[in-house]
Amino acid sequence: MLIGDVARHSGVSTRMLRHYDALGLVRPTGRTAGGYREYSAEDIRRIFHVESLRSLGLSLKQIARALADPTFTPAALVSDLIQWTEQRLERETELLERLRAIDASAPTGWQGVLRIVELMQGLTSTSAARRQQAVLTRPHAESMPADLLAGAVLAEPDPNVAGALRWALTRSGGDAMAKLAAGAHAPDVDIRRRAVRAIAELPETPEATTALTDALADPDPAVRRQAALALGRRGVATAVPTLIAMVVEGASDVEAAEALATLSADPGRAEQIMTALAGELAGHSTEPAVRIRLMQALVELPGGTAQDILRPLTHDDDHTVALVAEAFLDLLDQR
Incomplete structure (x- = not known):
C-alpha cells in the first residue's frame, strides 16, 4: 500500500508517516519501481501500535524503545505517565x-x-x-x-x-x-x-x-455548633436542640444562651425552650456546673416563667447551686 493510501486509511498524515520513517519508527518494507514507499500489512499494524501508544501520552522516543525491546515492561513507564497526567490536569x-x-x-x-x-x-x-x-x-x-x-x-x-x-x-x-x-x-x-x-x-x-x-447533622461538633449559633441568631427553630446541648456541654454556652433568647422572642417557642431547659435541669441533678449553665440560659429568656423554675433550686442540696439560683432570682426581680 502506498503512503497516500496508508494516510487515508489510518488517519495519520503523510508528513507524520515520513517522520516515522526518518526516525526509524515505522519504515516501509518495500519500494515501488519508481522508488515510492510501499507499506506491508505488518507495517500498517505497527503504525496503529505507534498511534495507540501516542494516545497514552508516550513520546516517540519512548514508543521506539517499547517496540524495539521485547523485554521492556510498561509498569514503571505507565506509573510515570499517570503522575505526569495528574500534574498536568492539576495545572x-x-x-x-x-x-x-x-x-x-x-x-x-x-x-x-x-x-x-x-x-x-x-x-x-x-x-x-x-x-x-x-x-x-x-x-x-x-x-x-x-x-x-x-x-x-x-x-x-x-x-x-x-x-x-x-x-x-x-x-x-x-x-x-x-x-x-x-x-x-x-x-x-x-x-x-x-x-x-x-x-x-x-x-x-x-x-x-x-x-x-x-x-446541624454534621458528624463534627464544631460544624454543628457553628451552624446552630448562626441559625439561632436568624430565628430558625431547628437549632434549638443543638443550642441546648451546647449549654449542657459548656461549648460556647454563653453564645448558645443568647441565641436561645433570640429564638424565645416567639412566645410559643419560648415555652418549648423553657420546658427543654427545665428537663435538662432535672436530668443533671448531680452535675452542679451543668445546672448553673442551664440556669444562666433560663435567666436570658424573656418572661417570668424562669422564676418558677429557679425558686425550688434556692433550696438545692448543692450549696453553690442554691446560692446561684438565689442570685438569679434577685436579678430577675430587679428587672
Missing part, C-alpha cells in the same frame, strides 16, 4: 479556575484582567501576610470575584487571613453560595468548618439557611 484545572474567575469578574479591559490575576497570585502566596495583604489592600470600589474569594476561604488555614477573606466575601456582592455549600459537604472536616463559618457571616438567604440546617 489545567488551576488554569480553568483562573479563567472562570476572570470571566465572572466581567473585566472591561486588560487592566481589569491583570488586577484579577494579581489578586489570584497574592491569594496563592506561601506567605500568610502576603495573602492577607492581597485582600486588604484592594481599593474599596473595586469588586472581587465572589467565587474566587469563596475558594480561597475554603483553602485558608491561617485564621487572620481567613477573617480578611470572609470580610471581603461579605462585601463582594457576588453569589458564592454554590461553592460554599459544596464545601460544607467536603470530606475534609477543616473545609466544612471554614465553609459553615463563611456561610454564617453572609446575608440571610434561603440557600444559606438550607446549608446551615444541613450542617
Whole structure:
C-alpha cells in the first residue's frame, strides 16, 4: 500500500508517516519501481501500535524503545505517565479556575484582567501576610470575584487571613453560595468548618439557611455548633436542640444562651425552650456546673416563667447551686 493510501486509511498524515520513517519508527518494507514507499500489512499494524501508544501520552522516543525491546515492561513507564497526567490536569484545572474567575469578574479591559490575576497570585502566596495583604489592600470600589474569594476561604488555614477573606466575601456582592455549600459537604472536616463559618457571616438567604440546617447533622461538633449559633441568631427553630446541648456541654454556652433568647422572642417557642431547659435541669441533678449553665440560659429568656423554675433550686442540696439560683432570682426581680 502506498503512503497516500496508508494516510487515508489510518488517519495519520503523510508528513507524520515520513517522520516515522526518518526516525526509524515505522519504515516501509518495500519500494515501488519508481522508488515510492510501499507499506506491508505488518507495517500498517505497527503504525496503529505507534498511534495507540501516542494516545497514552508516550513520546516517540519512548514508543521506539517499547517496540524495539521485547523485554521492556510498561509498569514503571505507565506509573510515570499517570503522575505526569495528574500534574498536568492539576495545572489545567488551576488554569480553568483562573479563567472562570476572570470571566465572572466581567473585566472591561486588560487592566481589569491583570488586577484579577494579581489578586489570584497574592491569594496563592506561601506567605500568610502576603495573602492577607492581597485582600486588604484592594481599593474599596473595586469588586472581587465572589467565587474566587469563596475558594480561597475554603483553602485558608491561617485564621487572620481567613477573617480578611470572609470580610471581603461579605462585601463582594457576588453569589458564592454554590461553592460554599459544596464545601460544607467536603470530606475534609477543616473545609466544612471554614465553609459553615463563611456561610454564617453572609446575608440571610434561603440557600444559606438550607446549608446551615444541613450542617446541624454534621458528624463534627464544631460544624454543628457553628451552624446552630448562626441559625439561632436568624430565628430558625431547628437549632434549638443543638443550642441546648451546647449549654449542657459548656461549648460556647454563653453564645448558645443568647441565641436561645433570640429564638424565645416567639412566645410559643419560648415555652418549648423553657420546658427543654427545665428537663435538662432535672436530668443533671448531680452535675452542679451543668445546672448553673442551664440556669444562666433560663435567666436570658424573656418572661417570668424562669422564676418558677429557679425558686425550688434556692433550696438545692448543692450549696453553690442554691446560692446561684438565689442570685438569679434577685436579678430577675430587679428587672
